[in-house]
Amino acid sequence: MDNAFIATTFDWDHRTPTDRQRTANKVFRKLRIRAQLTPPPPNMASVEARMNLFFLLEQVLVNKIPGDIVDLGCNSGDSTIVMRKILDELAPERQLHAFDSFEGLPELSENDKQDRVYQKGYMAAGLELFKRKFEALGLKMPHVHKGWFEETVPKDLPEKIAFVLIDGDLYESTKHVLPHVYGRMTPGAIAMVAVYYDEKILPRKGLLGGFRSPGVKRATDEFFKDKPEKVSLLYANEYSNGYFRKQ
Ligand SMILES: C[S@@+](CC[C@H](N)C(=O)[O-])C[C@H]1O[C@@H](n2cnc3c(N)ncnc32)[C@H](O)[C@@H]1O
Structure with missing residues (x-):
């Protein structure tokens, strides 16, 4: 299937400087000031992260891996929208489940506090906004599970999972x-771990903490210490992703 909808549904023009920024950049160059203005990057995912999501989900559907599709940390719904669009075209019979507190992040544990990236309530986006986005695009609503993961998972998880996006940003949520x-997860199922940021491979100095979410990698690596699967890194510019395929 085409993936042009990723560009037409969302605004990804964030790396192209506006005319004003271009003018300012010219002035900087003349004055030999080593600075360059660009629009700010988006704060949930980069276009590369959406492409990664597209190709990973498409892969399990084309390979007919059994199970339902899960978005763990759906926020205002952009990742769920990408998933819905793919399912509508390739596997409309699959059930799509979206989980979030719709109140942002929970109270932080000591483990997450030490990273000095997040705070309780950060990224809060209400369920109403999620619904409005689906309505505006004329998309069928997924099964929505509102609440803290600690209450909704595993209670509301489907029995079999073919694909899951894990995007909780915190060590505790991921753990x-x-x-x-x-x-x-059924054999061959894929889990994509958003913001699995490997500083050793992608040392992007000067990036704000939120792009890094170090607790995600910590929790994921701990979990996979005694598992046969390997978590692979996928480049995604300001963000990066991990994924593994269930054996
Ligand atoms: C980065 S956002 C998700 C972005 C979304 N997947 C996207 O790509 O557009 C992380 C989300 O995880 C949710 N979250 C994190 N920990 C949670 C927990 N323990 N229970 C419920 N929601 C949680 C937050 O509310 C937030 O909306």
Whole structure:
């Protein structure tokens, strides 16, 4: 299927400087000031991360891996929209499940506090906004599970999972969902771990913490210490992703 909808549904023009920024950049160059203005990057995912999502989900559907599709940390719905669009075209019979507190991040544990990236309530986006986005695009609503992962997972997870996006940003959120999700993934199923940021491979100095979410990698690596699968890194510019395929 085409993936042009990723460009037409969302605004990804964030790396092209506006005319004003271009003018300012010219002035900087003349004055030999080593600075360059660009629009700010988006704060949930980069276009590369959406492409990664597209190709990973498409892969399990084309390969007819059994199970439902899960978005763990759907926020205002952009990742769920990408998933819905792909399912509508390739596998409309598959059930799509979206989980979020719709109140942003929970109270931080000591483990997450030490990273000094996040705070309680950060990224709060209400369920109404999620619904409005689906309505505006004329898309069928997924099964929405509102609440803290600690209450909704595993209770509301489908029995079999073919694809899951794990996007909770925190160590504790990732640590909590991983074993439950892993246990329900069918052989060949894929989990994409958003913001699995490997500083050793992609040392992007000067990036704000939110792009890094170090707790995600910590929790994921801990979990996979005694598992046969390997988590692979996928480049995604300001963000990067991990994924593994269930054996
Ligand atoms: C980065 S956002 C998700 C972005 C979305 N997947 C996208 O790509 O557009 C992370 C989300 O995880 C949710 N979240 C994190 N920990 C949670 C928890 N323990 N329970 C419920 N929601 C949680 C937050 O509310 C937030 O909306």
